[in-house]
Amino acid sequence: MHKAGFVNIVGNPNVGKSTLMNQLVGERISIATFKAQTTRHRIMGIVNTDDMQIVFSDTPGVLKPNYKLQESMLAFSESALTDADVLLYVTDVVENPEKNMEFLQKVQKMEIPVLLLINKIDQAPHSAPEEATIGMASKSIDASSGTVGGADRWLSAIVDKWHALLPNAEILPISAKNKFGVDMLLKRIKELLPESPAFFDKDQLTDKPARFFVSEIIREKILLYYDKEIPYSVEVVVERFKEDDRQIHINAVIYVERESQKGIIIGHQGVALKKVSTEARKALEKFFDKHIYLEVFVKVDKDWRSSQKELDNFGYNPE
Numbered sequence: 001m002h003k004a005g006f007v008n009i010v011g012n013p014n015v016g017k018s019t020l021m022n023q024l025v026g027e028r029i030s031i032a033t034f035k036a037q038t039t040r041h042r043i044m045g046i047v048n049t050d051d052m053q054i055v056f057s058d059t060p061g062v063l064k065p066n067y068k069l070q071e072s073m074l075a076f077s078e079s080a081l082t083d084a085d086v087l088l089y090v091t092d093v094v095e096n097p098e099k100n101m102e103f104l105q106k107v108q109k110m111e112i113p114v115l116l117l118i119n120k121i122d123q124a125p126h127s128a129p130e131e132a133t134i135g136m137a138s139k140s141i142d143a144s145s146g147t148v149g150g151a152d153r154w155l156s157a158i159v160d161k162w163h164a165l166l167p168n169a170e171i172l173p174i175s176a177k178n179k180f181g182v183d184m185l186l187k188r189i190k191e192l193l194p195e196s197p198a199f200f201d202k203d204q205l206t207d208k209p210a211r212f213f214v215s216e217i218i219r220e221k222i223l224l225y226y227d228k229e230i231p232y233s234v235e236v237v238v239e240r241f242k243e244d245d246r247q248i249h250i251n252a253v254i255y256v257e258r259e260s261q262k263g264i265i266i267g268h269q270g271v272a273l274k275k276v277s278t279e280a281r282k283a284l285e286k287f288f289d290k291h292i293y294l295e296v297f298v299k300v301d302k303d304w305r306s307s308q309k310e311l312d313n314f315g316y317n318p319e
Contacts, residue, residue, distance in 0.1 A: 004053040004196040005085030007189055010077055010107070012099055013037050013061025015092045016119040020176040021045055021058040024186060028287070029206055030058045031220035037061060037232065038223060040069070041315070042076040044207040046200055053198040054189060057084075062103045069305040072316035081106055086113050086192050088185075089169065092120040097161045108166060113192045115185065116162055116169040121155065122178050211238040213287060218252055218280045218296065222265075225276055230264055233257045235304060235314050247291040250284070255301040265298050273298065 009017045013036035021030045025045035031038055039060045047054040059080045060073035081087070089107055091097065098104075107114060159171055170188070174181030200207075215236040223231040233256050240251035256262050266273045273296060281294045304310040311317070 001195055002051050002053075002197055003190070003193040004055070004198050005193040006055045006057065006083055006199075007086045007088060007193075008057040008059065008080035008084040009088045009090060010059050010080050010103075011061065011090035012095060013063060015061070015090045015095060016176045017061070017090050018058055020088075020090060020117070020119065020174070020182070021056055023176050023179055023182045024054075024056055025205075027205060031216050031223075033220060033223045035223050035231065037063070037070075037073070038220075040073055040076075041212075042080060046204055046206060048198070048202045048204075052190060052193065053200065053202070054193065055199060062100045064100070067306045068308055068311055069316060072311055077103070078106070081110065084110075084112055085194055086115065086189055088115050088117055089166070090117045090119055091162065093118060093123055093155075093158060094120075097165055104165060114166060114169040115188065116166050116171045117181075117185065118155075118158055118162070118171065118173045119176055121173045122175040122180070210243075210288070211241050214238045214241065214250055214252065214284060217283045217287065218254070218276070221276045221280045221283070222254070225272070225279075226264065230256075230261055233261055233305065234265070235301075237314065243290070247293060248284075248288060249293045251295045252297070254296060254298045255304060256298065257301065257303055257305065259300055262298050262300055 009021055011017050014034075016032075018030035018032040018039055021043070022028050022032065022045075025047055027045065029045040030043050037060065039058055041060070043058045045056045045058070047056065057080055059077045062077050063070060063074065065071040065074055087107065087110060155173060159173075162169070162171060172181055172185055172188070174185060176182065215238050218236045219231075219234060222234050222236075235255045237253045237255065238250060239253055240249065242249040254265055256265060264272070265276075267275075277294055277296045280296070281292050284292045284294065301310060304314070
C-alpha cells in the first residue's frame, strides 16, 4: 500500500505558513521573513518515504487585492482549495478569526479534511509562561475530534472562536518556529493521505527550478534590508545561470517601478546593492553548496505590478 496526496497550506499573511512549510519538508523551500506578503507564488515541497509521498504547497497570504500582482497572488491561494487532499489552514494567536471571511467561507464548504493550525502559541500572555502554555497546549486538543481538554482560558477562547467558524476542522496548536506540534501534525497528515501512487519522482524535492530559488533568495534579502514600499515594488529575474562541478555563475536583474526606487536599491556609491548582493551570495552558496559568482543589476520596469503582460512574463500565472 502506497499513500500520496497534496497537502496545501493556506491562511492570511504573516501567520507563519512558510516557516511551517520549511519545517514539514525539512528543507528551506520558502523564504520566510517578518514582513507580510513575503510569499508571492505557490511553491511545492515534496516529502518522500518508501511507502508515501506528501506534496506540500505553500501559498501567498490571503488578502484583498489592490493591484494585479495581488490578484495573481490571491489566485494562487484560491487554486490551493481546488486540488488539495488535505488542507492546512494556518492562523495564529493574535489574528482576528473573521479576517477575510470570503475566503474562509470557501474553506467552510470544503469536504476534504481541514486541519486548523493555531500557530505561535509560544507567544503566550505574560500570565502564562511559555513552557506552561506549550505543556497545556499539548494536552488541550484531541487531533481526531478537535475538542478542548485542559487548556488555559487563553488558548481555549481562541479554539472556541475557530471551532464556531470551522466546526468540521480538526484544531491543533503549534509553534512552527519552535517545532512544537510539527511531528504530531505530520503524523496526522500521514493518517489522512489517500492510497495513491507517487505523483513525482521519489528523488524530487520541489516543482521549482534552481533559477526560481536564486530570485527568491535575492528578493528575501531585499525584504530584510529595505523599508516601506521598496520590497513590494521589486521583482528579481535570473538572466544567466551557468553551473559546473565547482561553481555557479549567476546574472540577476532587480526590477523596480520607479527611477527613485532604483536609486534607493543601489544606494550611495552602490553600498546598499553591494550589501544585498553579498548577503544573497552567502545564502546561495549555502543553498547550492557551491561557490557562487553573482552579478546583480537594477532596471526600471514602470508599473510592472499592474501590467498583466509583465506579470505573465514574470511567471505570475496560476493556470
